[in-house]
Amino acid sequence: MSIKLHFDVSGDDFTRAGEASGKIKNTLKELGFNPETVRNVAIAMYEAEINLVIHAGGGEIDVEISPEAVTAVFKDEGPGIADVEKAMQEGFSTAPDNVRNLGFGAGMGLPNIKRYSDEMDIKSTVGVGTVMTIKVLNKQ
Amino acid sequence: MDFFHSVRLDEDKCRGCINCIKRCPTEAIRVRNGKARISPELCIDCGECIRICPQRAKYAHRDKLEDFGHFKYKIALPAPALYGQFNNLDDTNYILTALKKIGFDDVYEVARGAEIVSDATRKWLKENGKGKTIISSACPAVVRLIRVRYPKLIPNVLPMNPPMVEAAIQARKIAKEKTGLEDSDIGVFFITPCPAKITAIKNPICNEVSYINGAFSIKDIYPSLLKKMSREEEPEDINNAGLIGVGWANSGGEAAGVLKERYLAADGIENVMQVLAEIENEKLPDLEFVELNACPGGCVGGPLTVENPYVAKARIQRLRKYLPVSKNRLETDEIPDHMMWEKPLTATHSLKLADNVFDAMELMTKVYEIQALLPGLDCGTCGAPSCNAMAKDIAKGKAELTDCIFRMKQEMSDETAAEELIPAPFRDEE
Numbered sequence: 129m130s131i132k133l134h135f136d137v138s139g140d141d142f143t144r145a146g147e148a149s150g151k152i153k154n155t156l157k158e159l160g161f162n163p164e165t166v167r168n169v170a171i172a173m174y175e176a177e178i179n180l181v182i183h184a185g186g187g188e189i190d191v192e193i194s195p196e197a198v199t200a201v202f203k204d205e206g207p208g209i210a211d212v213e214k215a216m217q218e219g220f221s222t223a224p225d226n227v228r229n230l231g232f233g234a235g236m237g238l239p240n241i242k243r244y245s246d247e248m249d250i251k252s253t254v255g256v257g258t259v260m261t262i263k264v265l266n267k268q
Numbered sequence: 269m270d271f272f273h274s275v276r277l278d279e280d281k282c283r284g285c286i287n288c289i290k291r292c293p294t295e296a297i298r299v300r301n302g303k304a305r306i307s308p309e310l311c312i313d314c315g316e317c318i319r320i321c322p323q324r325a326k327y328a329h330r331d332k333l334e335d336f337g338h339f340k341y342k343i344a345l346p347a348p349a350l351y352g353q354f355n356n357l358d359d360t361n362y363i364l365t366a367l368k369k370i371g372f373d374d375v376y377e378v379a380r381g382a383e384i385v386s387d388a389t390r391k392w393l394k395e396n397g398k399g400k401t402i403i404s405s406a407c408p409a410v411v412r413l414i415r416v417r418y419p420k421l422i423p424n425v426l427p428m429n430p431p432m433v434e435a436a437i438q439a440r441k442i443a444k445e446k447t448g449l450e451d452s453d454i455g456v457f458f459i460t461p462c463p464a465k466i467t468a469i470k471n472p473i474c475n476e477v478s479y480i481n482g483a484f485s486i487k488d489i490y491p492s493l494l495k496k497m498s499r500e501e502e503p504e505d506i507n508n509a510g511l512i513g514v515g516w517a518n519s520g521g522e523a524a525g526v527l528k529e530r531y532l533a534a535d536g537i538e539n540v541m542q543v544l545a546e547i548e549n550e551k552l553p554d555l556e557f558v559e560l561n562a563c564p565g566g567c568v569g570g571p572l573t574v575e576n577p578y579v580a581k582a583r584i585q586r587l588r589k590y591l592p593v594s595k596n597r598l599e600t601d602e603i604p605d606h607m608m609w610e611k612p613l614t615a616t617h618s619l620k621l622a623d624n625v626f627d628a629m630e631l632m633t634k635v636y637e638i639q640a641l642l643p644g645l646d647c648g649t650c651g652a653p654s655c656n657a658m659a660k661d662i663a664k665g666k667a668e669l670t671d672c673i674f675r676m677k678q679e680m681s682d683e684t685a686a687e688e689l690i691p692a693p694f695r696d697e698e
Binding site for chain 1 (some may be wrong): 621636
């Protein structure tokens with residue numbers, strides 16, 4: 129049994145950024161998921177959604193919710209990540225100044241996703257785009 | 269036991285319009301058979317529906333001024349928000365004296381209780397607030413909102429009684445010493461700006477008993493007070509609160525009294541919900557204290573006040589000008605037990621669709637299937653606030669698909685005849 133959700137995320141619209149992860153969070157609450165799981169999903173998905181807005185000019189999110197886990201695939205056709213290992217380091221950021229002024233771009237996005245998820249996979253090609261898969265297990 | 273709610277509906281006045289269902293922050297209202305129905309599990313008594321109802325059909329159940337007869341000694345506990353209701357006032361003693369003239373034997377300002385609570389909060393935070401964002405529990409609508417929608421934040425809620433309770437305890441103590449009367453002969457009445465506090469009095473969240481006997485609304489008591497307020501007469505010297513206590517009437521007043529630098533104060537139910545979601549997502553890790561008020565501007569914006577919240581706020585600023593910082597504090601080094609909650613706060617889990625994840629997922633799948641059949645306009649004519657809420661109602665068997673006017677249109681056999689029955693904004697052809 130699973131529930132599938134799809135979201136289109138538009139780029140450069142910070143007023144709407146976080147909407148998709150907010151909806152996922154509310155859905156998990158309504159499903160009665162463990163609060164710890166809800167939190168981990170909410171934080172990891174929020175960071176990934178914000179990345180779509182800041183770096184990729186938007187993209188799409190496909191979420192699959194099962195009683196055992198929540199899996200989300202973030203797809204974009206943005207610039208891609210040249211050095212995934214470096215991008216995973218805390219404090220590393222390529223966010224432009226206008227984004228940093230909004231309080232984003234602290235270089236904690238990817239490290240936070242890793243911290244709050246159980247599995248994380250990034251496939252990126254420079255100039256083509258990025259596909260990131262995040263899995264959070266439902267702790268009972 | 270049924271939960272007492274102050275916010276209620278006058279069925280005779282309700283015309284079944286959809287203003288309230290759209291405004292309710294917990295989606296607790298549905299229109300059925302031409303009348304609004306409030307779900308007691310979801311209602312947080314914030315009073316948003318009282319504000320919006322064009323028919324004045326929503327009201328706060330409260331005590332009537334004639335009703336306080338049988339007590340031998342009656343004490344008024346005015347909320348600091350009362351002070352912002354009067355024009356050209358530079359001394360709160362005029363209001364406090366007028367309270368005695370309308371029949372109270374004594375007055376104890378809730379602002380005094382607030383200063384004691386501020387002192388206790390500072391002490392409590394020193395020992396228990398390390399590395400954690402503490403959320404104020406003074407607004408009962410916010411506390412109930414957390415129980416209903418943000419149960420994960422329950423450990424962050426300050427487990428302390430609000431100023432009106434502390435004021436009631438102090439007022440009773442003073443009255444007993446002064447009169448020698450028993451507790452049962454002393455009536456303590458809160459002068460309230462909002463229905464949420466009435467609910468908290470009748471049904472204390474985390475205490476076994478209520479120290480307060482009843483509540484009169486500011487708007488009910490306002491005309492009687494005006495009649496008794498006069499500049500011709502020198503008022504009694506009753507006021508005994510400083511600017512910290514009086515400041516609790518406004519959003520940010522409580523947080524200012526905590527004397528912390530890293531605080532946030534938000535007011536208005538939409539803002540409160542956004543801030544709670546951010547705390548839940550751990551996006552505000554460096555905050556020490558968060559004050560949240562369901563009403564715009566804080567308690568001055570309560571649905572049972574008379575004056576515009578921002579006008580009231582400006583008046584309170586004027587009143588505060590000549591006050592000392594604080595005139596009340598704890599009498600002991602330790603926080604007395606009576607100030608803390610007797611029972612822990614519990615979640616109500618009313619957001620959950622079912623008791624276990626499997627059943628909930630099955631129901632949710634059904635909800636999405638139904639929602640795909642609905643127009644997604646959130647028009648409210650079915651009596652539910654949104655198509656999503658309607659889909660949940662249908663999935664739970666509480667509504668029919670044909671309650672949706674668009675579905676009904678589709679299901680009618682003679683399409684052209686049906687088209688004429690559809691209101692102009694929703695017709696397919698001109």
